[in-house]
Amino acid sequence: MTASPLDLLVLPAVLVTGRAADEGLAGISDALVYSAMAVYTASLVAYALDLGARRARPRERTLVAAGAAGQEGVTTVEAPHPVGAGGQERQGKAARIGTSLFVLATLLHVGAIVARGLSVHRVPWGDAYEFALTGSVLVSLVFVVLLRRAQRWSWLGSFVVVPVLLALMVATSFFYTEASALSPALQDSWLVVHVSIAFLASALLTIGFSLAVVQLVQHRQEAVLAAGVSPSRFLARVPDSRTLEQTSFQLHAVAFVLWTFTVVAGAIWAAEAWGRYWGWDPKEVWSFVIWVVYAAYLHARSTAGWAGPRSAWIAVLGFACLMFNFFGVNYLFVGNHSYAL
Structure with a gap:
């Protein structure tokens, strides 16, 4: 053909x-996965602390037209989180720590996938374990891109880390397979x-x-x-x-x-x-x-x-x-x- x-x-x-898997690289991949899980967990704690520590934002009451002429209603407008130079929302200390840990965890996660692929001499998409690793890292990478575009996305960190962590926990607990040929x-x-x-x-x-x-x-x-x-x-x-x-x-x-x-x-x-x-x-x-x-x-x-x-x-x-x-x-x-x- x-x-x-x-x-x-x-x-x-x-x-x-046709080549045997490199057990040394496979072991490094496994170690990086567990390291990434540990750092993701620390990132989740930091992000959760950031959300929980914020005081409710002050509210302003503004009058707006509502219906017939002369009729007024009340709309509640919440002031945004403090804004720094350039119009970017200023992150709290816990959020900055959470973001730094999340980026580090993502790098470890990527390293685990690269090591797994090198160990088996192919793309690491040959089984459910590898699917879970690669699918979850893309969630992390997309979120990192969002964070690079605007710091205001940091509040979403807790809600992104949870599915990524769950995917890795399921992958390592139920889907894990030894590195092998495609x-x-x-x-x-x-x-x-x-x-x-x-x-x-x-x-x-x-x-x-x-x-x-x-x-x-x-x-x-x-x-x-x-x-x-x-x-x-x-x-x-x-x-x-x-x-x-x-x-x-x-x-x-x-x-x-x-x-x-x-x-x-x-x-x-x-x-x-x-x-x-x-x-x-x-x-x-x-x-x-x-x-x-x-x-x-x-x-x-x-x-x-x-x-x-x-x-x-x-x-x-x-x-x-x-x-x-x-x-x-x-x-x-x-x-x-x-x-x-």
């Missing part, structure tokens, strides 16, 4: 399967294309999910505030629910395009590997279910009456489907993707 240009570009670098079923250049885009889409969906959860909590806090009850100071620095909703929607919109490409690329790979584009394999079915749920979310978010908490709950459902596709389908169903265990 004649090799395609994509094969000639990618295969020599990633599909070397499964023959995965010896294809489409592994790089299909899986890398799926990782990136999943990372964006994870952060979008975190924002949706915080949006739901913040929306409830705003309802409490409207009733005259003092809000929780734990969310004092978190943006209002509308801002959270808009940001979550933007991340989901980008992720949806990437997930669409993931499904299409998977179908093309299936046609090359198994001679058909679609075969109702459990992984294929659930990938399509995820696509449908997020399509419903985007539609609901754009529909009058469904914006706000209702659409956020659909995003939460979509993330639950995403997690089931990764953790549940591989273990509860037998299919063509079972080699990823």
